Amino acid sequence: MSEASLLIEAPPEGGQNRRGFVLHTLRHRPAAVIGATILVLVALGAILAQWIAPYPLHQQVGPVFAHPSWHHLLGLDDGGIDMVTLLMWGARVSLVVGFAATLVSMAIGGAVGVLAGYFGGWVDTVLMRITDYFLVLPDVPLMIVVAAIWGPSLFHIIIVIGILLWTSTARVIRAQVKSVRERVYVKRARALGAGHTRIVFTHVLPQVAPLLIANTVLTVAVAIFDETALSFLGLGDPSTTSLGKVIENAFQRAAISAGAWWAIVWPGVLVTLIILGCSLVGGALEDALNPRLRVAHLGARTFRLRPLVGRGQDAL
Amino acid sequence: MSVDATVLEVEDLVVRYPIHRGLVGAVTRQPRRQVHAVEGVSLSLQKGEMLALVGESGCGKTTTAQAVLRLVDPVAGAIRFDGRDLVPLGSRDLRPVRRRIQVVYQDPYESLDPRFRVKAVVEEPLLIHGLGGSKAERMERVRDALARVELSPPELFLERFPHELSGGQRQRVAIAAALALEPDVLVADEPVSMLDVSVRAGVLNVLDGLRRNGLAILMITHDLSTAARFAQRIAVMYLGRIVEEGPAAAVVRNPQHPYTKALLSVVPRRDPRDRQRPQILQGETPDAVFIPSGCRFHPRCPVAIERCSIEDPALARPASAEDGHRAACLLLPARS
Numbered sequence: 001m002s003e004a005s006l007l008i009e010a011p012p013e014g015g016q017n018r019r020g021f022v023l024h025t026l027r028h029r030p031a032a033v034i035g036a037t038i039l040v041l042v043a044l045g046a047i048l049a050q051w052i053a054p055y056p057l058h059q060q061v062g063p064v065f066a067h068p069s070w071h072h073l074l075g076l077d078d079g080g081i082d083m084v085t086l087l088m089w090g091a092r093v094s095l096v097v098g099f100a101a102t103l104v105s106m107a108i109g110g111a112v113g114v115l116a117g118y119f120g121g122w123v124d125t126v127l128m129r130i131t132d133y134f135l136v137l138p139d140v141p142l143m144i145v146v147a148a149i150w151g152p153s154l155f156h157i158i159i160v161i162g163i164l165l166w167t168s169t170a171r172v173i174r175a176q177v178k179s180v181r182e183r184v185y186v187k188r189a190r191a192l193g194a195g196h197t198r199i200v201f202t203h204v205l206p207q208v209a210p211l212l213i214a215n216t217v218l219t220v221a222v223a224i225f226d227e228t229a230l231s232f233l234g235l236g237d238p239s240t241t242s243l244g245k246v247i248e249n250a251f252q253r254a255a256i257s258a259g260a261w262w263a264i265v266w267p268g269v270l271v272t273l274i275i276l277g278c279s280l281v282g283g284a285l286e287d288a289l290n291p292r293l294r295v296a297h298l299g300a301r302t303f304r305l306r307p308l309v310g311r312g313q314d315a316l
Numbered sequence: 317m318s319v320d321a322t323v324l325e326v327e328d329l330v331v332r333y334p335i336h337r338g339l340v341g342a343v344t345r346q347p348r349r350q351v352h353a354v355e356g357v358s359l360s361l362q363k364g365e366m367l368a369l370v371g372e373s374g375c376g377k378t379t380t381a382q383a384v385l386r387l388v389d390p391v392a393g394a395i396r397f398d399g400r401d402l403v404p405l406g407s408r409d410l411r412p413v414r415r416r417i418q419v420v421y422q423d424p425y426e427s428l429d430p431r432f433r434v435k436a437v438v439e440e441p442l443l444i445h446g447l448g449g450s451k452a453e454r455m456e457r458v459r460d461a462l463a464r465v466e467l468s469p470p471e472l473f474l475e476r477f478p479h480e481l482s483g484g485q486r487q488r489v490a491i492a493a494a495l496a497l498e499p500d501v502l503v504a505d506e507p508v509s510m511l512d513v514s515v516r517a518g519v520l521n522v523l524d525g526l527r528r529n530g531l532a533i534l535m536i537t538h539d540l541s542t543a544a545r546f547a548q549r550i551a552v553m554y555l556g557r558i559v560e561e562g563p564a565a566a567v568v569r570n571p572q573h574p575y576t577k578a579l580l581s582v583v584p585r586r587d588p589r590d591r592q593r594p595q596i597l598q599g600e601t602p603d604a605v606f607i608p609s610g611c612r613f614h615p616r617c618p619v620a621i622e623r624c625s626i627e628d629p630a631l632a633r634p635a636s637a638e639d640g641h642r643a644a645c646l647l648l649p650a651r652s
Contacts, residue, residue: 184426188490191385192497193414194444202440203429 029287035280038273046092055082057089057241065260075262077246078253083262086246087270093242094274097158098224104162105223106169106216113173114208118181118200128174135167140229147235154237161226169215173208180207214285221278228271243267323500323532324361324384324417329354329393331379335605351604353379355556356393358631359534361501366523366533368543368564370579371553372601377536380553381503384534385419386410397501415445418494422506424486428478435474438462438493445497461492465522484515491522502526504535508542520546541583544568552576555604555612558631562641572634572643574617611646619647 045052055061060080061072068075074083116127143160150156180186181204189199230236231244232251250263331354337346354376361367369377382388384395386402395402397413405413418441421427428437438458439448448454462470465488478486487507494502504523508516524546527533537543543550544564551561552575560573571577581595597616602608608615614624624646633641634648 184421184423185429187387188419188421188427188493189440189444191387191414191419192441192444193411194440198444206431 029284031280032284035277035284038277039281042091042270042274042277043095045088046095049085049088049092053082053085053088055085057081057085065255065258065263068262074266075260077263078250078255078260083266086241087243087266089241090243090246090267091270091274093154093240094224094227094244094271097154097161097227097242098220098274100158101161101165101223101227102216102219104159105164105166105219106212108163109166109169109215110173110212112166112170114177114200114204116170117174117177118196118204120178120181124174127170131167131170134164137164139164139226143226143230144233144235147230152235152237154240157227157230157236160230161223165219165222165226169212169219172211172215176208176211177204180204210289211286214282214289216282217278217285218282221275221282224271224274224278243271321362321364322360323363323398324359324534325394325396326357326359326380326384327394327396329357329380329383329395330391331376331383331388332391349605352556352607353604354383354390355607357553357556357558359551359558361532361534363500363532364527364530365549366527366535366547368547368550369534369536369553370538370540370543370550372538374601374604375553376556376604377553378505381419381505381534381536384501384503385417386414411445415441415447415497416499417501417503418497418499419503419505420487420490420494420507423510424483424490425478425510427490428486430478432478433474434462434476434478434481434489437478437489438496441493441497447497457496458492461496462489464495464526465489465492466518467492482515483511484519487511487519488522491519491526495526499531501532501534504533506536506538509537509539516542540568540579552579555601555607557612557644559613559645560641560643561631562637562643566638566641570637570641572637572641572648573613573645574619574647575613576643578618611644621647 058081061082062076062080064076064078064080066072066076066080068083072082072084074087077083077086112127112131116124116131143164146160147156150160183203186199186203189203194202227236227242228244228247231242232248234248236242236245236248238245244267246267247264250260250267255261255263332350332352335349335351337348357376357380359367359369359380369380371377379388383390386395386405390403393403397417400413402410402413432440435455435458438461439454442448442454442457448457458474459470462468462473467473467485467488473481473485473489478489481489491502491507502523507523508519511519520542523533523535535543535547540550544567547564549562550564550567551558552567552573553559554575560567560571560576567576568580571580575597578595578597595618598618599616602612602615608625610623610625610627611617611620611629614620617624627646629644629646631642631644632648633639634643634645636648637643
């Protein structure tokens with residue numbers, strides 16, 4: 001064992017221990033539990049919108065911009081549609097876009113990271129320079145341009161966000177793969193005659209998968225935010241109701257001058273909550289699963305001195 | 317032993333690692349430097365024999381092993397396995413050879429994938445080479461391999477993860493995984509140096525038993541007493557060269573090269589009357605980037621003369637040694 005690894009907590013090995021570690025982290029980090037609760041509630045509302053939404057989505061149920069009341073807890077929008085109903089359906093679209101775009105970016109980022117880290121050399125150099133280009137591109141202007149050219153559709157939005165968000169994933173995964181590929185058991189597999197595909201899928205990928213998952217949750221937040229921004233700018237799919245679209249509609253129909261703050265504030269609050277939930281959960285997962293952050297001096301969120309392995313609590 | 321029994325032969329192996337000079341170095345035209353890890357090493361290994369490659373850290377013994385396993389590319393030389401040179405072979409042609417040359421690494425904590433159960437570790441080589449037929453047949457071979465390394469009953473270990481095993485048990489699992497393919501040659505890179513002293517003997521006895529059954533073992537170690545006890549022949553390496561080579565008993569009882577003598581003088585002895593004054597070598601092993609001229613041991617040699625810094629001695633049989641015992645030193649009168 002190297003000197004540095006003596007300073008970190010005994011690394012979790014094997015499936016059961018790691019699962020225990022995640023549960024332990026969630027239990028000892030109330031922020032993560034709050035985040036998870038928010039996400040679960042929002043997801044439930046979105047998934048069950050069809051059955052539990054109080055009113056139909058496309059039906060005027062009262063006067064335009066009606067104040068919040070007992071019948072309509074969050075008020076009505078510019079078309080007289082119930083805001084609670086709108087938020088449920090909007091969250092559904094936003095979550096779908098968020099997760100689908102994240103899936104795209106994880107596939108690209110994971111593949112680039114694994115290839116660059118595993119093969120090294122010129123493959124690494126080329127892929128990381130490409131990553132650098134994507135990293136310095138200003139995301140939102142480029143998304144606007146691409147969405148404008150391709151035309152507004154949910155699928156295009158997903159692809160555009162997906163191909164712009166993979167850079168940080170690629171870098172994190174690459175760093176971890178670089179360390180895993182130097183492990184003796186990877187060398188041993190090579191001496192055994194195992195091919196690259198086999199080594200990547202049986203030895204490397206399972207080791208970086210937890211990191212990929214933590215990264216996914218963090219990326220979902222960004223994807224949802226980007227989708228909201230694009231929809232608000234009028235580049236979203238006009239036939240669907242995402243949270244950004246709800247805000248845009250209200251904004252276009254002069255909700256502000258009409259004093260109907262609820263038509264803009266509630267969807268904004270919901271987007272904020274979703275992003276907050278993702279960040280809290282993702283941050284905690286990353287702390288728990290990224291071995292680099294487990295070294296005390298690197299873990300900004302968890303800074304504390306830790307006892308050296310094998311010595312008592314009073315060693316440090 | 318007859319010449320036919322030779323399974324592995326290394327001839328004039330040279331391995332160098334380039335040092336990156338960086339952009340500034342390239343622009344200012346600094347010379348390209350290299351680490352001369354292995355410089356002209358020749359070895360031969362026979363069926364049922366354990367050859368111990370002994371030397372200090374950084375003398376090139378692990379690089380030699382890596383070259384034999386074809387994990388690093390030699391600059392020059394030949395590695396003949398069953399009479400066939402492995403150096404020019406590509407990865408596709410190497411696959412059948414890899415099955416027959418297996419390796420056990422130094423660190424049993426690092427060399428097993430922490431997420432693999434014991435049965436998966438031992439089964440993996442079979443899957444890679446598509447051997448063992450059905451799942452049940454493979455499991456039979458896994459059990460068999462575990463029994464051969466004295467992990468019995470195998471059922472007790474099959475479902476365990478590496479972190480549930482002791483260091484000695486892990487190393488036995490690693491050996492079992494190497495044995496699953498029924499190799500002809502086993503390269504053991506310091507197989508016991510990371511283990512507790514109390515379990516070393518057990519692991520070494522396992523290796524010794526395998527050797528008796530015909531396995532050829534290339535053991536890399538820095539522990540001369542282990543080599544003396546278990547190996548049939550010993551090759552002493554210094555700075556990428558073999559400086560002395562011969563039957564284990566001869567090398568230990570009648571060392572010829574001053575470096576071997578120095579190494580042996582610091583091995584603890586049981587009998588106090590037998591103790592010699594430890595001969596501590598001056599200085600450190602020179603950087604393998606800047607190899608000394610002449611005999612590469614001369615800057616640290618207690619008996620060096622001026623000629624040693626000019627002339628590079630070759631391995632030869634000294635007059636005072638028995639057959640098959642060779643050393644590379646100018647001061648040893650060669651047998652005429």
